[in-house]
Amino acid sequence: MGADVILGIETSCDETAAAVVARASDVRSSVVSSQVDIHAKYGGVVPEVASRAHVETIMPVVEEALDASGLTSSGIDAVAATHGPGLIGALLVGVSAAKAISLVWDVPFIGVNHLEAHLYAAFLEEPNLEMPLVILLVSGGHTMLILMEGHLRYRVLGHTVDDAAGEALDKVARVLDLGYPGGPAVDRLSNNGDRDAIAFPRAMANDGWNFSFSGVKTAVVNHVRKRPDVQIADVAASFQEAVADVLVMKARRAAKEYGATGLCLAGGVAANSRLREMVADAAAADGLRAFLPSRAMCTDNAAMVAAAGWWRLAADGPSGMDLGADPSLRLPVD
8 A cells, every 4th residue: 555644543541642644653743632630530541431532522633633744634645543452432432533534535444453553652763673672561451571573573472461560550559549640650659769668579570471460469458558657659669669570570581582682662651760761771781772662652642553554554455444443452463
């Protein structure tokens, strides 16, 4: 396919986003409308509330992205939208909008896997990343260790068997009464704590490639209950260290075993300052390149959707108009 300029749409959870990207790496515009303030009073994302907010903001966000790109509809060659995984109602808003735009503008529609989009966030800022890469995809809903052997070619080496790392961070934040969103709050508080104060467990640290964060979360809950006067900054820092330690330990081991040229972070938890520091230090110690996407590209955005859509369109052609939203969609692997 000869499409150069892709309009991307992202509505998998609580961010309504649109972006215009040329040839998978030239970001002409990227607009994100966050629902954090809407959901904060509930202490987490309420699916029905998220869906209604997407309906209200999707077209204004698309129009803003188009205006910021300096292009009109005639300059768009295709429209890509996340069709899974995510919240079903939220996904349907983005998919429906993208299909409508596709029909009205007479351009191809591409359904994009949200997990694959996160992998392509790195290439928006470093288009010439050398593969194979070991990528830690870490978010509120997913924790995966991925070997990227080439464009659109992946192997999932490991995944969480219970809580995702971001989910554990959010739950611990609630225990510590840090508010929502929890991950950034734990990160900020950890800067004032001693990460060696409490020896929280490192589950499955030397056992295969999978992860488990339910145990360390429970250990935090029990520690706080037994010691109500504990310094919560020390708890936050020690917990964050335990989570990051296991993630980086397995990524280093995988890079060595599979001959990767570098370590890469992806997903919302990739914005965590301690995790970024540890990945950079590990890569330097092992003679690998570390790639840490900018924080804007770690969280959900539509530029990564457009980038992944460009590659998928080139390889597979357009998606059918019968493509639906799939809240349980898995990463396509060889």
